[in-house]
Amino acid sequence: MSGLFKGRTWWKRTDLKKRYDVVIIGGGGHGCATAYYLAKNFGITNVAVLEKNYIGAGGTGRNTTIIRSNYRTPEGIRFYERSMELFRGLSQELDINMMLSKLGHFTLAHTDSSVRVQRERGETNRLLGVDSRLIGVEEIRELCPELNLSRDVAFPIQAALYHPPGSVLRHDAVVWGYATGAYHRGVELHQGVEVTGIRKDSTGKCVGVETNEGPIDAGVVISAVAGWTTSVCDMAGVRTPITNHPLQAFVTEPVKPMLHKILVSASLHVYVSQTDRGEFLIGSEIEPYTTFNLRSTFTFTQHSSANALDLVPQLARLKIMRQWTGYCDMTPDYSPIMGETGVENFYLDAGWGTWGFKATAVCGETMAQMAATQKTPDLIAPFRLSRFADEQLVPEKAAASVSH
Amino acid sequence: MTGIDFEGTQVPLQAGDTIAAALYRSGTRVFSRSFKYHRPRGLYCAAGDCPNCLVTVDGEVNVRACECAAKAGQKVSRQNAWPSADRDALSIIDKMHWALPVGFYYKAGIKPKFAWPMVEPFIRKMAGLGFVDHHDAPRHLVRVNHHPEVLVIGAGVAGLSAALAAAGAGKSVLVIDEKAPGHRVAVGETRAAIDRLVGEVTAHGAITTQWNTAATGIFEGPLVIAVDATREETLHVHPGAIVVAAGGREIHRVFRGNDLPGVMQARGAARLAGVHGLKLGERAVVWAEQPEALAHVETLQRAGVTVVAVVAPDGLDTSSVTVEVVRGEVTAANGKKRLASVVAGGRTIACDVLAIGSEIQGNEHLVRLSYDLPVVIAGDCTGRHHTLEEAAASGTSAGTAAAAGPALYAVEPVRPRTCGSDGYVCLCEDVSVKDIEVACKEGFDSAELLKRYTTVTMGPCQGRICADQLRAVAERVTPELAERVGAPTTLRPPTRPITLEQAVAGAAHHIERHTTLTSKHLSAGASMMWAGVWKRVEAYNGDVQGEYAAVRERVGVIDVGTLGKFLVGGKDATAFLERLYPMKIADLEAGRLRYGLLLEEGGVIIDDGTVCALGDGRYYITVTTSGAERLESWMLDWAEAWGHEVYVVNQTASLGAINVAGPQARAVLEKLTSDAVDRESFPYIRHRQITVAGVPCLAMRLGFVGELAYELHFPASQAERLWDAIIEAGKAFDIRPFGLMAQRLLRLEKGHIIVAQDTDFETTPWKVGMEWAVKLDKPDFVGKAALLRHQKRTDRELLVPWVMPAGTACPPEGTVITVNGALSGRVTSAWHSPTLGHPLGLAWVVNAHAKDGAAVNVGGTTATVRVGHAFYDPQGEKLRA
Numbered sequence A: 001m002s003g004l005f006k007g008r009t010w011w012k013r014t015d016l017k018k019r020y021d022v023v024i025i026g027g028g029g030h031g032c033a034t035a036y037y038l039a040k041n042f043g044i045t046n047v048a049v050l051e052k053n054y055i056g057a058g059g060t061g062r063n064t065t066i067i068r069s070n071y072r073t074p075e076g077i078r079f080y081e082r083s084m085e086l087f088r089g090l091s092q093e094l095d096i097n098m099m100l101s102k103l104g105h106f107t108l109a110h111t112d113s114s115v116r117v118q119r120e121r122g123e124t125n126r127l128l129g130v131d132s133r134l135i136g137v138e139e140i141r142e143l144c145p146e147l148n149l150s151r152d153v154a155f156p157i158q159a160a161l162y163h164p165p166g167s168v169l170r171h172d173a174v175v176w177g178y179a180t181g182a183y184h185r186g187v188e189l190h191q192g193v194e195v196t197g198i199r200k201d202s203t204g205k206c207v208g209v210e211t212n213e214g215p216i217d218a219g220v221v222i223s224a225v226a227g228w229t230t231s232v233c234d235m236a237g238v239r240t241p242i243t244n245h246p247l248q249a250f251v252t253e254p255v256k257p258m259l260h261k262i263l264v265s266a267s268l269h270v271y272v273s274q275t276d277r278g279e280f281l282i283g284s285e286i287e288p289y290t291t292f293n294l295r296s297t298f299t300f301t302q303h304s305s306a307n308a309l310d311l312v313p314q315l316a317r318l319k320i321m322r323q324w325t326g327y328c329d330m331t332p333d334y335s336p337i338m339g340e341t342g343v344e345n346f347y348l349d350a351g352w353g354t355w356g357f358k359a360t361a362v363c364g365e366t367m368a369q370m371a372a373t374q375k376t377p378d379l380i381a382p383f384r385l386s387r388f389a390d391e392q393l394v395p396e397k398a399a400a401s402v403s404h
Numbered sequence B: 001m002t003g004i005d006f007e008g009t010q011v012p013l014q015a016g017d018t019i020a021a022a023l024y025r026s027g028t029r030v031f032s033r034s035f036k037y038h039r040p041r042g043l044y045c046a047a048g049d050c051p052n053c054l055v056t057v058d059g060e061v062n063v064r065a066c067e068c069a070a071k072a073g074q075k076v077s078r079q080n081a082w083p084s085a086d087r088d089a090l091s092i093i094d095k096m097h098w099a100l101p102v103g104f105y106y107k108a109g110i111k112p113k114f115a116w117p118m119v120e121p122f123i124r125k126m127a128g129l130g131f132v133d134h135h136d137a138p139r140h141l142v143r144v145n146h147h148p149e150v151l152v153i154g155a156g157v158a159g160l161s162a163a164l165a166a167a168g169a170g171k172s173v174l175v176i177d178e179k180a181p182g183h184r185v186a187v188g189e190t191r192a193a194i195d196r197l198v199g200e201v202t203a204h205g206a207i208t209t210q211w212n213t214a215a216t217g218i219f220e221g222p223l224v225i226a227v228d229a230t231r232e233e234t235l236h237v238h239p240g241a242i243v244v245a246a247g248g249r250e251i252h253r254v255f256r257g258n259d260l261p262g263v264m265q266a267r268g269a270a271r272l273a274g275v276h277g278l279k280l281g282e283r284a285v286v287w288a289e290q291p292e293a294l295a296h297v298e299t300l301q302r303a304g305v306t307v308v309a310v311v312a313p314d315g316l317d318t319s320s321v322t323v324e325v326v327r328g329e330v331t332a333a334n335g336k337k338r339l340a341s342v343v344a345g346g347r348t349i350a351c352d353v354l355a356i357g358s359e360i361q362g363n364e365h366l367v368r369l370s371y372d373l374p375v376v377i378a379g380d381c382t383g384r385h386h387t388l389e390e391a392a393a394s395g396t397s398a399g400t401a402a403a404a405g406p407a408l409y410a411v412e413p414v415r416p417r418t419c420g421s422d423g424y425v426c427l428c429e430d431v432s433v434k435d436i437e438v439a440c441k442e443g444f445d446s447a448e449l450l451k452r453y454t455t456v457t458m459g460p461c462q463g464r465i466c467a468d469q470l471r472a473v474a475e476r477v478t479p480e481l482a483e484r485v486g487a488p489t490t491l492r493p494p495t496r497p498i499t500l501e502q503a504v505a506g507a508a509h510h511i512e513r514h515t516t517l518t519s520k521h522l523s524a525g526a527s528m529m530w531a532g533v534w535k536r537v538e539a540y541n542g543d544v545q546g547e548y549a550a551v552r553e554r555v556g557v558i559d560v561g562t563l564g565k566f567l568v569g570g571k572d573a574t575a576f577l578e579r580l581y582p583m584k585i586a587d588l589e590a591g592r593l594r595y596g597l598l599l600e601e602g603g604v605i606i607d608d609g610t611v612c613a614l615g616d617g618r619y620y621i622t623v624t625t626s627g628a629e630r631l632e633s634w635m636l637d638w639a640e641a642w643g644h645e646v647y648v649v650n651q652t653a654s655l656g657a658i659n660v661a662g663p664q665a666r667a668v669l670e671k672l673t674s675d676a677v678d679r680e681s682f683p684y685i686r687h688r689q690i691t692v693a694g695v696p697c698l699a700m701r702l703g704f705v706g707e708l709a710y711e712l713h714f715p716a717s718q719a720e721r722l723w724d725a726i727i728e729a730g731k732a733f734d735i736r737p738f739g740l741m742a743q744r745l746l747r748l749e750k751g752h753i754i755v756a757q758d759t760d761f762e763t764t765p766w767k768v769g770m771e772w773a774v775k776l777d778k779p780d781f782v783g784k785a786a787l788l789r790h791q792k793r794t795d796r797e798l799l800v801p802w803v804m805p806a807g808t809a810c811p812p813e814g815t816v817i818t819v820n821g822a823l824s825g826r827v828t829s830a831w832h833s834p835t836l837g838h839p840l841g842l843a844w845v846v847n848a849h850a851k852d853g854a855a856v857n858v859g860g861t862t863a864t865v866r867v868g869h870a871f872y873d874p875q876g877e878k879l880r881a
């Protein structure tokens, strides 16, 4: 119970220096984790995380916190499984309770085509050592009696991909944990500092950034800004196939916990879980339009409610407490874009769409390695930006469009 | 039953009672136990803002007792307490604050590693407030649309005046209020003014009113969502302009003991006393920070309470009250489970009620959601207290402005001057001043971070009570960062509670389409399945094998009316299709048809179907069932992009389609038509206009299922007649209707792909062996550039046919393929072939093994890849018959 009764200093403000070995743009989970692993694994601490708002202001503080590794492609499965491994020991490593709740994750299949996809995912997962399997209605009923398994609905549930390690955890704890871990190892966290330009020398090499607090020199610049990637890439003159879509979610008022599984239905475009606070957390897929506008829409509330009630009708009279929106940097194949950009010393950690929270840990680890060694780690090689030009995609849409 | 059932006891009712009023009258003082520490909580705001009176009513959790009308027979119980709210065993937690410092959960339960998974279930049990009733099925609530020129939210003096002004300017007006007008206002001159204005509004022909209807959010449009609790309606209001006159509320004052039962906001106390006639206690102190609060002294007195003192700041003129005035502020409240005394101006005053008439802040929530929408605010909602005359004037000018087409009047949320150094800032989440101070010092130095760390503002009231106090504390602790910590957190809908079923009202969320033949299929024993938005026949009486055999051996008939069907014409129709499809179109003679893939710009297959040249420059094309809607706009987009003069008529719903397939198909048709359908006059891949059973049809000879077949397209209104005639004529040949399952098996034996089942979003024609369907020598077509690039690459995976030896079990679709234990592909289609006597199918296989004769492992059984072989009738003789 270390530090429980003492006050604890999570981080403090410091003055900006003129130069850092590594500048990380974006103080979300990915940025802070990268800083942490740079310090921890490579002893590189002359590092600044520049965050234009506050730590965790972006997708990190808005997501629905599902972590899992039951992806579709071997590249995806290996990558996300490494993140799960890191998450499992993270509370102890960072001395912060991440409140990891291993509820188990259901991807519900309501159509024969969905059964086909889930079977394939389950088999591929198991081949790569991930606990995941297709289960029938009877087993679903046993594991989650709250679910509406009636045949008498528009889309009766036929089967489910069951992924016991699928968990939720406190998103804020993750980003604060990495931030404080990095801070106590000497990394600087600068909130309220916005990067406004990427500086290059005459050969086109990246040598630093412009900020609202003046220019900063840097040996390496990493962009970890998720939903803002298109604007930072514009500054750097890097072209990506990313488009920015809003994704919404809502929570109900807290009630005594009754649902102990994470439910996802791609056919109904909805997912439902209940938090340790008792709130029901309900979300959907991205809005079909692109925008930099975070306003809520009622169409989302209406349709997600309808779909959630198809799954768990008992929620009918629960009160919606708050709905919100985040940005998602979507890629054509629902896999991320990581590593080299064509601009020397400017690396990208992007394309996190609706699925990037669970990657926080592994991204930190691999991007730190990338910055420290200037070589692309094997785990992220398939996610190179150039794959779009080569048409060597890593197709994860079937595993990531509704379940995030 | 004349009363309500409150945890097993009967509580009598009086006219106009809310649940809170009835319970209070019968002696209830503790209405709930707080979220974290299980502290006793009593009525506080009595206006639906705070969390203190959340109860469960007839199985619905978290109902605001102060706002919910009491009805005889209701079952009401308190929440978050065991065994009861009066004696809550968990209130022991309140004695252990030292053990629950701010951020407790982040700091505790970390080591040893196995501890948290064991502790978590208990923490989970303690969470939440009420219990969900498992037997509540969603009700279908009505959605009502309104289109007033001006919507007025709030029927107080300002709102009603605004409505009259807007209507006076010739506009249609809708006025809503979450309660009946004046419902919360004690008898007095304000109440009289409201009653008079309501009379005028109701008499006005251009004004519609709807009470007990709470606006829950303003969205782009503008669209205002409101819920009518009594009529069980959800309103979708689409106004031209909006007046928000939602009134104000007293600022939450924080001091030691500020959450004790007996401490109330003055407007709430006045409501309970002046509207419901409750004698709130024996001795009351009124803390008045503004003139309105002084009027509540008399209201309390009329209800029988002795007001022992008024606490007021130095500047306030208190000459209107006759009780003792103590200058200063209330700095503490004492008492165990209820208020016993307050400390003010250095004195301790014994009392059991404290009514706090603090400064007014506007109920600006809806305004903060309206961004650039046409919204005007009026009355107290603007963030300061209005006298009667001021409110009326403010309403009138707002109504006039709204009628004229308003500009947004921005609101500056009121800043509390100070926040005490002790007490509860957040009632919903049990967050004290101390907690926030500690969090600030630990490094959480913005309102958003403080919110997330302490959970202040994250409760059921969403910061209505505590948001401004949070900022006051934060500013005090970190003055150098005042701007950062002082910035308000983002406001989000809903601004008033809306249940899931209320939100759903009116959503037609599963669109289900049927052909005109569905009732025929159902009476023939069909089971139906989804195909896009359509319901199609899966099989009749489950007999897929029988249906299959009929088609292969005799004749079968299938309803394919769900296919996407388009007539494409206009000056540029040929050029248009030539550029749309990867195969040749211009050389397609009248009477001929051709199979065509549709590709997107990346060269990926998105659909397939047929193109018939009608000979007069027009074309009739079909696409898959699920593709129709999407492809219509897709085609129109291209036509526009290319500047082609074409028209695309979507005939999917107006035309029916039936496919008659099998060796005896011709014999069946011959009985129904006098037109020539023989092999010479009507050969394979041709189409003809023929009349079948008196129905004019466009007939096509196609071979998806691999047999002699005629696909008939005709006016949908004739479908039943034609279907019956075919079944009748086919009796002699033992015809069978067949469904989607049999069709999938039949096509698989031919090796035909189904787009989206066998293909994915990377599938080019190359990868599925359909080079023949692409003519790269055409000048241009959608996807050509990408395919040219593609040609230079080896594909990682190819879609290939495979077979398994007779006697092996057919693997389910989706099974993965391995070679030497390494993942090497996946099965997309698989059936046991009745004709060939062994399992066969299609699969994606990595390039190295996608070769004829390669052996791969499918779910433990060896399968052989068979590139370049159609399984059934490889020469296609049956089709051409």
Ligand SMILES: Cc1cc2nc3c(=O)[nH]c(=O)nc-3n(C[C@H](O)[C@H](O)[C@H](O)COP(=O)(O)OP(=O)(O)OC[C@H]3O[C@@H](n4cnc5c(N)ncnc54)[C@H](O)[C@@H]3O)c2cc1C
Residues within 6 Å of the ligand: A025, A026, A027, A028, A029, A030, A031, A050, A051, A052, A053, A054, A055, A056, A057, A058, A059, A060, A061, A062, A063, A064, A065, A066, A067, A193, A194, A195, A196, A224, A225, A226, A227, A228, A232, A247, A248, A249, A283, A325, A326, A327, A328, A352, A353, A354, A355, A356, A357, A358, A359, A404
């Ligand atoms: C509603 C919703 C639900 C989701 N659910 C899940 C889920 O269940 N599971 C899952 O794995 N993923 C989920 N996601 C996706 C996930 O939230 C994101 O992919 C992930 O948080 C990205 O983290 P990040 O650290 O890369 O970026 P962010 O957390 O977005 O951080 C980027 C930061 O960069 C800052 N920034 C931007 N521009 C600049 C600049 N010019 N200068 C300085 N700073 C800048 C921003 O302020 C921001 O703080 C969800 C997303 C949303 C919106």
Ligand code: FES
Residues within 6 Å of the ligand: B051, B425, B426, B427, B428, B429, B456, B457, B458, B459, B460, B461, B462, B463, B464, B465, B466, B467
């Ligand atoms: S008092 Fe309701 S959220 Fe703080």
